[in-house]
Amino acid sequence: MLKQPLSRHIRFASLALIAGAGLTAGAAQAQDKGNVHLAYVEWSSEVASTNVVRAVLEQAGYEVEMTSLSAAAMWQSLATGDADAIVAAWLPTTHADYLERVGDDVEDLGVNLDGTKLGLVVPAYTDVDSIAELNDNAETFNNEIIGIDPGAGLMGLTEEVVETYDLDLNLRSGSGATMTASLANAIQNEEDVVVTGWTPHWKFARWDLKYLEDPENVYGGAEQIHTVVRQGLEEDMPEAYAILDAFEWTPEQMGEVMLMNQEDDADPYENAKQWVEDNQDVVEEWLSAAE
Incomplete structure (x- = not known):
C-alpha cells in the first residue's frame, strides 16, 4: 500500500484522539477506511465527475483528496501510485497514447460515461460546415483555432487535423476557460470563431453550436470516458x-452538474454534494457494489 506522508499520519492520530473524546464508534470506523487520492484534468466535464465521485466516496466513509493536473501528469501520477484513481480517461482515441505508455501500471475499469465526441466547433450561424472549408475562410476566423491546454490529447489530435487538411490557421493553446471565453466573446459580437470542442460540455447547453464535419475522420467516432485505477487498489481498498468500478452515469446527468458549476460563485464540490443528495437512488446503486 502507498506510504502516507507524516502530515497524514498526524491527522489520523488527531482523529483518533477526537474519537476517544466522544466521537461515535460508527464515525470513527468510517474515518478508518483511509484516504483516496483522485487526479483529474481541469475540464468542466472532469471537474463535475471527479467532485461527484469524491462526494460519493466521502458518503461511504473515505477521506478524499483531489489534484488537478495536465493530462500527461494525471496519467503519470496514476502509474506511479501518487494517485489512486481517475474518472477522466477519454478512450479509445484522446488518451490512447497515455494508456499505451503506462498500461502495465494501471487498471482500466471500463466506461463511466458513453456518448462523447471530439472536434472543431463553431457557432451555428457560421456558414462554414466542414473542416475542409476552413482555408477558404481563414480570415473570417482570424486565421486561428482556439484550443485548450497544450498537453491535452484533443490538442494532439487537432495538430493532426491541421496537418491532414493542410490548414493555414494557427492552433492557439490556452485552457478550457480561455477557449469558452473566446467563444462567448465572439457570439456576443456575432462574429465567427472556431474552437476545439468536446461533448459533454456545458457550452452546448448555453449556446447554439455545431461541430464541423471531419471528412478525413481524424477525430474518429464517438468516444467514452473510462475509470482507471492504479495497480493494487483493489487489494488495498x-x-x-468496488464503488469506482460501479460508477457510471449519463451525459444528461453530468450536464446537470456542469450547468450548476457555471453559476456565479459556484463551488463544484458543494454542487456535487447537492447533486449526490438529490440523486440518492442513483448513488445507492454505486454504493451497493461495495456491500
Whole structure:
C-alpha cells in the first residue's frame, strides 16, 4: 500500500484522539477506511465527475483528496501510485497514447460515461460546415483555432487535423476557460470563431453550436470516458475499488452538474454534494457494489 506522508499520519492520530473524546464508534470506523487520492484534468466535464465521485466516496466513509493536473501528469501520477484513481480517461482515441505508455501500471475499469465526441466547433450561424472549408475562410476566423491546454490529447489530435487538411490557421493553446471565453466573446459580437470542442460540455447547453464535419475522420467516432485505477487498489481498498468500478452515469446527468458549476460563485464540490443528495437512488446503486 502507498506510504502516507507524516502530515497524514498526524491527522489520523488527531482523529483518533477526537474519537476517544466522544466521537461515535460508527464515525470513527468510517474515518478508518483511509484516504483516496483522485487526479483529474481541469475540464468542466472532469471537474463535475471527479467532485461527484469524491462526494460519493466521502458518503461511504473515505477521506478524499483531489489534484488537478495536465493530462500527461494525471496519467503519470496514476502509474506511479501518487494517485489512486481517475474518472477522466477519454478512450479509445484522446488518451490512447497515455494508456499505451503506462498500461502495465494501471487498471482500466471500463466506461463511466458513453456518448462523447471530439472536434472543431463553431457557432451555428457560421456558414462554414466542414473542416475542409476552413482555408477558404481563414480570415473570417482570424486565421486561428482556439484550443485548450497544450498537453491535452484533443490538442494532439487537432495538430493532426491541421496537418491532414493542410490548414493555414494557427492552433492557439490556452485552457478550457480561455477557449469558452473566446467563444462567448465572439457570439456576443456575432462574429465567427472556431474552437476545439468536446461533448459533454456545458457550452452546448448555453449556446447554439455545431461541430464541423471531419471528412478525413481524424477525430474518429464517438468516444467514452473510462475509470482507471492504479495497480493494487483493489487489494488495498476493496470497497473504494468496488464503488469506482460501479460508477457510471449519463451525459444528461453530468450536464446537470456542469450547468450548476457555471453559476456565479459556484463551488463544484458543494454542487456535487447537492447533486449526490438529490440523486440518492442513483448513488445507492454505486454504493451497493461495495456491500
